[in-house]
C-alpha cells in the first residue's frame with residue numbers, strides 16, 4: 065500500500081505555484097541581471113525569492129521536515145548585495161506576503177540541510193537559471209524523499225506549452241505521489257480536473273524523439289549525436305532548459321532525455337532531478353544513470369553513486385542504454 069501524502073502533495077503544489085508567480089513576474093522585467101555564485105554559476109532575485117516563499121510554506125505545515133535547497137543566503141548578506149536583498153524583499157511583498165529582510169534571509173536558510181535525514185524535502189527554486197535569463201524554459205522543482213525514496217513531487221514549468229495544455233494556457237504544474245500516478249494542470253487554472261500524464265507508447269528506436277540540455281557544459285552534445293546515430297533516429301535532439309525535459313517525456317512529447325556527463329568529477333545534484341524523476345516514473349517511464357543503475361537519493365545532496373542520467377518512456381530504455389555504451393567517446 066502506498067502512503068497517501070495528501071497534505072504533502074497539496075502543500076507542495078501550492079508552494080511551487082506561488083513561487084512561479086514571482087518568477088514569471090521577475091522574468092518579464094529582468095535584464096541580464098544575475099549575481100555570480102562561488103562556482104561561477106548565475107543566481108537571480110527570483111531564485112532567492114522562490115526559495116524563500118517555498119521554504120516558508122513548507123515550514124508552516126511541516127515544521128520538523130528539513131529542506132535541502134540549492135541556494136543559501138551567505139553571499140546575499142554582504143553589504144554590497146544590499147540592493148539585491150531589497151529587490152528580493154520587494155518581489156515577495158508584491159505577492160501580499162508580509163515580511164522583513166531578516167525573515168526572508170532566514171526562510172532561504174531553512175533550505176540549508178545536507179540531506180542526511182530520513183525524511184526531507186529537496187528544492188530547486190529555479191532550475192535552468194540560464195534558461196530563465198534567456199527568457200526561455202525554467203522549472204520550480206520540489207520533492208519529498210523518505211528513506212532514500214522519492215515519495216512526492218511538484219514540478220512547475222511556467223513557460224511550458226504542451227500538446228495537452230488547456231486553451232493554449234502557458235505554464236503547467238505536474239505532480240505525483242509514488243504509487244498514485246502523475247497529474248498535470250495549467251499553472252493558472254488549478255481548479256480544473258487534472259489530466260493524468262502518460263509516457264509515449266513508441267517502441268521503435270528509429271522513431272525516438274530525444275531532448276537534452278541547451279548548455280554544452282551540462283551534457284555532452286557530441287555523445288548524444290552519436291547515440292542518435294546508433295539508434296538510427298534522424299530527428300535532431302530538442303534542446304530545452306531545466307526539468308521541463310522531464311515534463312516533456314512524462315506527457316509523451318519525447319521518448320528520451322539524455323544527460324551525458326561532460327567530465328568525470330561532476331556529481332549531479334538531487335534537486336536537479338528528484339521532482340522530475342518521480343513525475344516520469346509515475347507516468348510510466350524509467351530513469352537510471354548511464355550504466356543502467358537506479359538513481360541513489362540516499363547519499364546527501366548529490367547523486368555521487370551515479371554517472372549522468374537517462375530518462376525514457378521505459379519501452380526504449382534498454383536500446384538507449386546500449387546505444388550510450390556503444391557511442392561513448
Ligand SMILES: Nc1ncnc2c1ncn2[C@@H]1O[C@H](COP(=O)(O)O)[C@@H](OP(=O)(O)O)[C@H]1O
Nearest residue numbers: 190191192193194277278279281282305306330
Ligand atoms: N557540469 C555539469 N553537468 C551537469 N549539470 C550541471 C553541471 N553544472 C551545472 N549543472 C546543473 O545544470 C542545471 C541546469 O540544467 P539544464 O542545463 O538541464 O537546464 C543547473 O541547475 P540550476 O539552473 O538550477 O543551477 C546546475 O545545477
Ligand SMILES: [Mg+2]
Nearest residue numbers: 105106134193
Ligand atoms: Mg544554480
Ligand SMILES: [Mg+2]
Nearest residue numbers: 188191192336
Ligand atoms: Mg537546477
Ligand SMILES: [Mg+2]
Nearest residue numbers: 134188190191
Ligand atoms: Mg536552481
